[in-house]
Amino acid sequence: MSALTPGSKPVFQRSGAWPRVVLFIAVIVCVLVPVFAIVLADRCAREAVTAHERAVANDSVASVDRILDGVRLRHADELTALVGRPCATVFRTLAEIGTRLRYLRAVGLVKDGRVMCSSALGAIDVPLDAYTREPEPGSMIVTLLRQTPFQHGIPVLSVFRATTRGAGVLYLIEGDYVADALARSTRDSTGTATLSIAGSGRLDQHGKFMPEAGAGPAGGSAITSHRWPFTVYVAASAHYASQVQRHDRLIGITIALLADGLVIAAYLLAMAPRRLLLKAVRQALRRNEFHVVYQPIVDVQTRRMVGVEALLRWQHPKWGAISPALFIPQVESSAVLPKVTEFVLRTTVSELAALTPSAPLRIAVNIAPKDLERARFVSVVEDAIRALPPGFTLVLEVTERILLEQNARTTAIFQALRSKGAKFAIDDFGTHHSNLDMLSRFPFDYVKIDRQFVAQLNGGGAGLIEGIAAVAHHYDLKIIAEGVETEAQHRALHAVGIQYAQGYLYQRPQRVEKLKRDVVRV
Secondary structure, three states: OOOOOOOOOOHHHHOOOHHHHHHHHHHHHHHHHHHHHHHHHHHHHHHHHHHHHHHHHHHHHHHHHHHHHHHHHOOHHHHHHHOOOOHHHHHHHHHHHHHHOOOEEEEEEEEOOEEEEEOOOEEEEEEHHHOOOOOOOOOEEEEEEOOOOOOOOOOEEEEEEEEEOOEEEEEEEEHHHHHHHHHHHOOOOOOEEEEEEOOOEEEEOOOOEEOOOOOOOOOOEEEEOOOOOOEEEEEOOHHHHHHHHHHHHHHHHHHHHHHHHHHHHHHHHHHHHHHHHHHHHHHHHHOOOEEEEEEEEEEOOOOOEEEEEEEEEEEEOOOEEEOHHHHHHHHHOOOOHHHHHHHHHHHHHHHHHOOOOOOOOEEEEEEOHHHHHOOHHHHHHHHHHHHOOOOOEEEEEEOOOOOOOOOHHHHHHHHHHHHOOOEEEEEEEOOOOOOHHHHHHOOOOEEEEOHHHHHHHHHOOOHHHHHHHHHHHHOOOEEEEOOOOOHHHHHHHHHHOOOEEOOOOOOOOEOHHHOOOOEOOO
């Protein structure tokens, strides 16, 4: 097991990417929540303004319906009885009935297609088409007029009820009453309200008449009467709509800020253990709580030690020995990685150089792909190589929990380090992201077979090991098997032709002062 191998963890956690993923998700959520809140608030504001417009339009429709219903229902039989009779004989009765009909300017009697008698003017002779067209007998027609022949510039609503062909009762409703009904409904929102009758025109809340051919209402909501042939259009004022939008946005942003606060709090709580752990790692570096142990790598055929792997260990003064599985994955994805890697390199070189072995030694040190993205890493490794005794070889084992990206910088660092004498090994081959493509894209010298494949040898299953060995030989790579614990595994590796191995069968990781010194050249 390498120093940078945390054991059996979910791939997502092993990769060391989860802190960045969580941070990315938290940032995206914190950005999207206010945007979504504003969009939702604007939509709610539009819906609220529309609902208000429709409510106002409904009120206006109800008011005008009451005006027109009074015309249709009140004194209808009395007025029908007056149709066709001479104006001189019915004028007094007509005028009296007219006083009892609300909202009317006048009520007239029509005979032979002409208005012959008016409750306001008495005997007149005006063609019916000056007020409206003639409907079928027994029906009513409503028309909006800019003015009448006797009062110019004052709009009216004319209602004609045909009793027989060419005869009936004509009601003239003051346009001001209709305008007042529209104005009362729009008082709070100071918007615009318009009553429209198809084929006639429109009347707004100020009593202004507009022909149907003119520009229609811009935006707003429309409600059509179910009893009379007119439609009311209501459009809220820009000021009112802006007020509603500001109000809803304020609520939305307040909720969004609260939600963002919860997201940030959740992120901080989720990341608190990681922050505390990395803080402890920094303190451990300052307090010399880390040390390096070494596990021999042996020649499978002779069982002679040909190299060692440097493994980082942490002895906390309070918590005791801390497993690498608990802190290495976090270190690999943090800013403290360079210091940890440099500590391992510096300590390993210093301790092993002092051994003065009888033969050269291969020293394997674990590095993370993030190390290979740092330009300064080349100089750090060069310093380590220069500090090694003659004949010593530094092997950089690339841990594969984080995908090694092939780019110009990584390729240049590989080449620079190899030119200085460093060798490269791909650690835990067959797990995580490692695959054939990795071997073809990067100039590795060694392939390390993960312990989980070696463990399968206990049952006699050497097929997978043979396959990995065939791949390694194809790329002219040497093979190191990790986690060898039994004689059966050793014999199986020897039978397959694996060159090197390490594990508890040969020796456990130990401090430098206990390291054996029977080193031979590979």
